[in-house]
Amino acid sequence: GAVVSQHPSWVICKSGTSVKIECRSLDFQATTMFWYRQFPKQSLMLMATSNEGSKATYEQGVEKDKFLINHASLTLSTLTVTSAHPEDSSFYICRAQQGASTDTQYFGPGTRLTVL
Amino acid sequence: DAKTTQPPSMDCAEGRAANLPCNHSTISGNEYVYWYRQIHSQGPQYIIHGLKNNETNEMASLIITEDRKSSTLILPHATLRDTAVYYCIVTGANSKLTFGKGITLSVRP
Numbered sequence: 001g002a003v004v005s006q007h008p009s010w011v012i013c014k015s016g017t018s019v020k021i022e023c024r025s026l027d028f029q030a031t032t033m034f035w036y037r038q039f040p041k042q043s044l045m046l047m048a049t050s051n052e053g054s055k056a057t058y059e060q061g062v063e064k065d066k067f068l069i070n071h072a073s074l075t076l077s078t079l080t081v082t083s084a085h086p087e088d089s090s091f092y093i094c095r096a097q098q099g100a101s102t103d104t105q106y107f108g109p110g111t112r113l114t115v116l
Numbered sequence: 117d118a119k120t121t122q123p124p125s126m127d128c129a130e131g132r133a134a135n136l137p138c139n140h141s142t143i144s145g146n147e148y149v150y151w152y153r154q155i156h157s158q159g160p161q162y163i164i165h166g167l168k169n170n171e172t173n174e175m176a177s178l179i180i181t182e183d184r185k186s187s188t189l190i191l192p193h194a195t196l197r198d199t200a201v202y203y204c205i206v207t208g209a210n211s212k213l214t215f216g217k218g219i220t221l222s223v224r225p
Contacts, residue, residue: 006159034213043203044160044215093159095213105150105213107159 003027004096006108013084014116021079021111023094029074030096035067038091038110050077084115120204120216127222134191136219138204141185147208149180151189153200154218160203163189194223 003026013019023033032051036044048064050056050071058064068080077096081088094108121139128134140149148167152160164171164178166187171178177190191198203218 004159036215043217044154046212046214049212091157105162107152107161110157110159112157 004030004094004106004108006092006094006111008111009109010112010114012114012116015085016083018080018082019084019113021081021092021094021113023077023079023096023108025075025096025098025106028096028098030077030098031074032097033071033077034095034097035069035077035079036093036095038093044093047079081113084113086115089113089115120206122202122204122216122219124217125220125222127224128194130196130223130225131193134194134198134221134223136189136191136202136204136221137186138188139186140204140206143184143206144208147206149178149184149187150205150207150213151176151178151202152205152213152215153198153202153221155197155200160215163202191221194221196223196225199223 005024007022011019034049035047038044046059047062048056048058048069050069052071052074056069066082071077091110091112093110096106148165150165151163154160164173164176166178166180180187199222201218201220203215205213207213
């Protein structure tokens with residue numbers, strides 16, 4: 001079946017540094033990618049939606065200048081957490097959509113970010 | 117997207133069927149019902165989805181009531197590895213897949 005990968009699977013960084021997380025669709029072209037984050041014992045919260053070649057659409061309350069999303073190709077989207085702080089520590093998960101919105105959706109395995 | 121309501125938790129014995137209910141009384145005609153599950157510290161895993169008719173695949177069956185206001189996910193022979201949080205999501209064209217709190221299924225030996 002379709003596979004979505006994320007890299008790195010976990011990362012620890014110092015406060016104030018930037019961290020880039022990659023999301024790749026391995027055997028299909030993802031026209032749309034979604035980024036979620038999940039705090040401990042909570043559900044997934046959608047952060048932003050990105051279409052290949054277009055600017056991302058951010059959900060209310062998500063700082064677009066802090067969470068930079070790039071979707072430069074049909075198989076790769078990146079999320080950069082700029083000037084990370086401890087409160088940004090979370091589980092970041094991407095989702096890739098191949099075609100129609102009602103098709104099967106594929107999630108990545110997630111990236112655990114810990115900011116010290 | 118229409119809102120869904122699920123009980124917070126349930127358990128079942130290994131080898132028995134697990135029936136997970138979901139209410140979505142405000143579902144509109146073009147919205148689908150999706151089920152995902154999330155095992156601890158992993159990304160959500162797609163299980164099944166449907167519009168009106170009942171659906172079955174190798175993982176589960178999805179039973180949607182005729183009025184579409186509720187549905188049931190059936191895991192026919194639950195195993196310990198099915199212990200997870202199960203999310204019932206209703207979504208239409210925007211496909212945002214808004215996650216609620218889900219139901220925690222615990223499969224006991």
